[in-house]
Amino acid sequence: MTLIKSISGIRGTIGGEPGNNLTPLDAVKFAASYGSWLKDYSKKEKLKVVIGRDARLSGEMIQSLVVSTLVGQGIDVIDLGLSTTPTVEIAVPMEKADGGIILTASHNPKQWNALKLLNEKGEFLNAEQGAKILEIAEEEGFEFAEVDDLGRITNNDSYIDIHIDEVLNLDLVDADTIRKVGFKVVVDGVNSTGGIAIPKLLEELGVEVVKLYCDPTGHFPHNPEPLKEHLGDISSKVIEEGADFGIVVDPDVDRLAFIDNIGEMFGEEYTLVACADYVLGKTKGNTVSNLSSSRALRDITEKHGGTYEAAAVGEVNVVTKMKKNKAIIGGEGNGGIIYPASHYGRDALVGTALFLMLMAEKGGTVAELRASYPSYFMGKKKIQLTPDLDVDGLLKAMAQKYAKEEISTIDGVKIDFAENWVHLRKSNTEPIIRIYTEAKSQEEADRLGDRIISEIKEIAGF
Incomplete structure (x- = not known):
């Protein structure tokens, strides 16, 4: 069993001994550490934090603990309930909140959960901020509110719909263009919140949806990391249904992978390549990915007359370099699309819409599209x-x-x-x-x- 304390949050396995796993005591301690840091960082009298979770089995328990801890510190909470990582990220600035917490262990198996921590922009904390929270957790110098000063909880389960509307309103997304093609797509939501969000988005875009593992029970039907060896079921389903392609997301919906029309992996590395190809074809600009991502992004960027640069591994490092270089699209080779016209966070909903626009305008099959890119x-x-x-x-x-x-x-x-x-x-x-x-x-x-x-x-x- 494991507890990993890092600058980007706290991640661990459920059960076992405090300090060695993500137990209720650890969830409370690190939620309190974040709340204490936020009070010092914001210097505001009254704070507001947005919280959402994926569908994993421990999510409701961890969410109750985290929400109650922040309320006990006098912090108001906007509780999104079942949500996605990018949905929480866009909700934070929309709610004019001071921060956010996403309860998800991303692609890790069901025994894991985590607290991912956001700033007032809905972006991940930087290394210095994360280190300060770890320091507060070690000191355990927490102070809680008196009864008249407790925070309040507001439940708001509308944000996945709001997120979808934000995607549909992007300048480079035109629902009518996609609707005219009449795509048929299989979606593997790994029985988490992607099974809610991705089909809803596709239906708004006029896509016929075949659902596979889209019931958000938290019982993952296969290893939730979207790699080829885990995706035999959707590969078969795409062929069986005669679908145009398949969409696979991880439990918190920040990673995106495609299955082509003949049941083969499009390649996680090429999710970003394809989305960048579409965006750069419409808007001249630069791109960023991390050092361990495919050279194919550089090739596509240069083909469109832009400049590619590599950042250190880690989403916060990619975002920092994107801002510095004014990159118009970027991300990571694990299927993470960061499109600043929407927000500075990996977003499978945005990636899905951009990919559909590319396919609608280019025509042909997904297999043909993949074959057109540099092969690495x-x-x-x-x-x-x-x-x-x-x-x-x-x-x-x-x-x-x-x-x-x-x-x-x-x-x-x-x-x-x-x-x-x-x-x-x-x-x-x-x-x-x-x-x-x-x-x-x-x-x-x-x-x-x-x-x-x-x-x-x-x-x-x-």
């Missing part, structure tokens, strides 16, 4: 090191070894070769170097990873 293949490996080895020193040595290549050291070491790349990142919890590679064939990507492992071992002397 990724490899993921790791190397176990002994605890006494200087991992930072090894990464520095690799950067020096390839100093003549294009090097980034903002997050580990990324080495860009002419035809491929490798990204080396150290684990924060164990002596491991994670090795991500990309090349024009799977064999080449795997060979590059094996070569880099051999070179690290040679430098390390084993």
Whole structure:
């Protein structure tokens, strides 16, 4: 069982001992830490926080604990109930709230849950803010409100509909254009809130929806991470139904993957590529993704006359660089679309609408669309090191070894070769170097990873 305390929130498995898992005591402690930080950060007399959750089994329990804790601190709560991560993100500024909490462990299995923490813009906290909350949690110097000063709870279950309206009102989304095509789409909502939000959006866009695992019971029918090995059912369903494509989201609906018309994965990395292709074709501009995302985004961006830049891994880092570079679309290669015209957060609803617009205007099949993009293949490996080895020193040595290549050291070491790349990142919890590679064939990507492992071992002397 596990409890992971990080600058982006608190994540853990339900049950077990406090301090080692996400128990009720831990949920209360970290909710109180966030509330205490928010009071100091905002300097306001009266605060308001938006809270929503995915459909996982522990969600209602954790939500009750978190809401009651904030109310006990004198903070008003807007309770969205079942919601999505991007829905909570857009609700925070709409409600003129001071922050938000999303109760979701994203793609983790059902025994996990988490508190994801937002600022007054509905964006994830930065590293300094997250570290301060962890510090408050360790000190446990909480102060609660007297009875006349308790916060109030307002229930508002309309925000998924509001979110859908916001998507439909985007300048680059035209429902009539999509409606005229008459798409038929299978949706796998992994029995969480994507099963509510995505079908509703599609129906508003005139799409015929075939629902698969769209009952928000929290009983995930398969591993909820939208990877090929977990998606056999929807692949078969797309073929069986003669659908144009399939849509898969994770439990909190910030990651988006497609199944093409012949039941094959479109590729999580290519979700962002396709959405960027559409947006850049309408509006000139720049893009950002993280260092471990596909080079295909760079290729598509340059094809449209824009500039691509890579950020350190982590959504908050991507958002920071997007703002700095005025990027008009960005995200992460795990199927996370960030479209600033909507908001600065990964959003599967926005991604779905942009992808439908691309397909409506381009015509043809989803398989044909995928074949039209530069084809890259990724490899993921790791190397176990002994605890006494200087991992930072090894990464520095690799950067020096390839100093003549294009090097980034903002997050580990990324080495860009002419035809491929490798990204080396150290684990924060164990002596491991994670090795991500990309090349024009799977064999080449795997060979590059094996070569880099051999070179690290040679430098390390084993």
